[in-house]
Amino acid sequence: MANPAILTVDDDPAVSRAVSRDLRRRYGDRYRVVRADSGESALEALREIKLRGEQVAVLVADYRMPQMNGIQFLEAAMDLFPLARRILLTAYADTEAAIDAINLVDVDHYLLKPWNPPEEKLYPVIDALLDAWIATPDRPVTEIRVVGHRWSAESYAVRDFLARNLVSYRWLLADDPEGRRLLTAAGLTENDVPLVVTPDGKSLVQPSEIDLAPHVGLTTTPASDFYDLVVVGAGPAGLGAAVYGASEGLRTVLIEQRATGGQAGQSSRIENYLGFPDGVSGAQLTERARRQALKFGTELLSAREAVALEAGGSTRVLRFDDGTSIAAHTVVLATGVSYRMLQAPGLAGFTGRGVFYGSASTEAPSCLDQDVYIVGGANSAGQAAVYFSRYAARVHLLIRGDNLERSMSSYLIKQIASHPTIQVHPNTEICQAEGDEHLERLTLRDTRTGQIRTADTTWCFIFIGAEPRTAWLDSVVERDDHGFVLTGPDLLSGGQRPAGWTLPRDPYHLESSMPGVFAAGDVRSESVKRVASAVGEGAMAVSLIHRYLEAQ
Numbered sequence: 001m002a003n004p005a006i007l008t009v010d011d012d013p014a015v016s017r018a019v020s021r022d023l024r025r026r027y028g029d030r031y032r033v034v035r036a037d038s039g040e041s042a043l044e045a046l047r048e049i050k051l052r053g054e055q056v057a058v059l060v061a062d063y064r065m066p067q068m069n070g071i072q073f074l075e076a077a078m079d080l081f082p083l084a085r086r087i088l089l090t091a092y093a094d095t096e097a098a099i100d101a102i103n104l105v106d107v108d109h110y111l112l113k114p115w116n117p118p119e120e121k122l123y124p125v126i127d128a129l130l131d132a133w134i135a136t137p138d139r140p141v142t143e144i145r146v147v148g149h150r151w152s153a154e155s156y157a158v159r160d161f162l163a164r165n166l167v168s169y170r171w172l173l174a175d176d177p178e179g180r181r182l183l184t185a186a187g188l189t190e191n192d193v194p195l196v197v198t199p200d201g202k203s204l205v206q207p208s209e210i211d212l213a214p215h216v217g218l219t220t221t222p223a224s225d226f227y228d229l230v231v232v233g234a235g236p237a238g239l240g241a242a243v244y245g246a247s248e249g250l251r252t253v254l255i256e257q258r259a260t261g262g263q264a265g266q267s268s269r270i271e272n273y274l275g276f277p278d279g280v281s282g283a284q285l286t287e288r289a290r291r292q293a294l295k296f297g298t299e300l301l302s303a304r305e306a307v308a309l310e311a312g313g314s315t316r317v318l319r320f321d322d323g324t325s326i327a328a329h330t331v332v333l334a335t336g337v338s339y340r341m342l343q344a345p346g347l348a349g350f351t352g353r354g355v356f357y358g359s360a361s362t363e364a365p366s367c368l369d370q371d372v373y374i375v376g377g378a379n380s381a382g383q384a385a386v387y388f389s390r391y392a393a394r395v396h397l398l399i400r401g402d403n404l405e406r407s408m409s410s411y412l413i414k415q416i417a418s419h420p421t422i423q424v425h426p427n428t429e430i431c432q433a434e435g436d437e438h439l440e441r442l443t444l445r446d447t448r449t450g451q452i453r454t455a456d457t458t459w460c461f462i463f464i465g466a467e468p469r470t471a472w473l474d475s476v477v478e479r480d481d482h483g484f485v486l487t488g489p490d491l492l493s494g495g496q497r498p499a500g501w502t503l504p505r506d507p508y509h510l511e512s513s514m515p516g517v518f519a520a521g522d523v524r525s526e527s528v529k530r531v532a533s534a535v536g537e538g539a540m541a542v543s544l545i546h547r548y549l550e551a552q
Helices: 013-027 039-051 070-080 092-105 123-135 153-164 177-185 209-216 236-247 282-295 361-367 379-388 410-418 531-550
Strands: 005-009 032-036 056-062 085-090 109-112 144-148 169-173 195-197 203-205 226-232 252-255 299-301 306-312 315-320 325-333 337-339 355-357 371-375 394-398 422-425 428-435 439-446 452-456 460-462 466-468 517-519
Touching: 005 013, 005 039, 013 032, 013 056, 013 123, 032 039, 039 056, 039 070, 039 177, 056 070, 056 123, 070 085, 070 177, 085 123, 109 123, 144 153, 144 177, 153 169, 153 209, 153 361, 169 177, 177 195, 203 209, 226 236, 226 315, 226 531, 236 252, 236 282, 236 325, 236 531, 282 299, 325 531, 361 379, 371 379, 371 452, 379 394, 379 410, 394 428, 517 531
Parallel strands: 005 032, 005 056, 056 085, 085 109, 144 169, 226 252, 226 325, 252 299, 325 517, 355 460, 371 394, 371 460, 394 422
Antiparallel strands: 144 195, 195 203, 306 315, 315 325, 337 466, 428 439, 439 452
């Protein structure tokens, strides 16, 4: 982090050089002295310093400057650095200006020119102001800052992307003083959010994930154009395949569109995973797996969307949405599943503005002492209910069935029953969502009696079923009626191998209808939808890949 700045602005070159010289002589070892020749150029320097998250200790401005005088400059500078100490340079004839400065911009001191000798007339003043500033300084900022609106779906998408990739950031509302200062420094208004400011001062306005990723330490460009193994999807199955593939010497690249961990990474607490008797959050588990994969040499590409898979002889080519591609001997499809959209009038318009798919843990603190509605009866919904109960006044769990026994693990059912703030509503569905800027109320229907009631809430989290992310594989590999990838014995019909199969053997257990392309985890037809089984299938896929490569 750079030293705090002392900024001087004077349109007279001789005076400007003199004050900068005297300040550097005394304070140059502890402070950066920044010199500007006009109010506008000084403000531009302050904007850059603000965006970089650095500090300004003292502002020294000459009163008599064209276009923007010293008082006008200090008034504008206060919007960026309200805690910086302020000095106005004046001539003997400018005593009225000094009084105005005290009244308008709360100037800390005014200095008469010339100030010789500085040891008597300049340094004691600066010393006193620096002591006062040190007592209440601006804090230097080293993390990413996100400025947005509370109910902006675009702002939520940026925060969710950063949180799921374990990138620390500071969230600032656009109408908060610091948020406004950053928008001003970037030359933006509240209509331009979200704004992302990186620690080096780079401003990203309404960035896409692919634009944002390189600025937050994520890699998006492959180091090579050919690999032994390409793993598509960085959930538990993909991470398992990457760890075992790289640890066994395969040149492995792991491709992820959103964030490492997939749906498992969003789980607030997994308590039935082998080896963690006290439970582990999905984020902790998948972060450990990510570090393990990287340790063995896996290359991880983030924010990359695969849109096509092609066979070229013994090579498998994966194409991305930007037109680029990579090739490999083998591929593991581990794209997992996504939550199904709940079809009820009004819900779609509030996505990211009170309606969320998945746990959206970034929103939990904002739910403090409010009612939260969770839709779904499987483990992910149960884990979310327990997690949000730490913050919410009451958590309402809406399920279509009579009870939770058929769809949720016993340990979670017991936890929910023991939480006085969690209420399960059986045979209940959402039939409408309403609100203005954000979700404000839900209309609920009892499916047994048809009774309708209204619930006032700004929070609804949906966990209903799962859809495989395989539309891009249409006509490439065989899938079942629900879109899940068929593998191994499921590809045989009447003892016949799948159409187009060219090898003199049956497909291996996890192998798809395209030789050398394997499926693992939730995306595979008839797979067990559990973290442990997904990791196991990822590891098993690598052992089958070795058999495949040995036969080539």
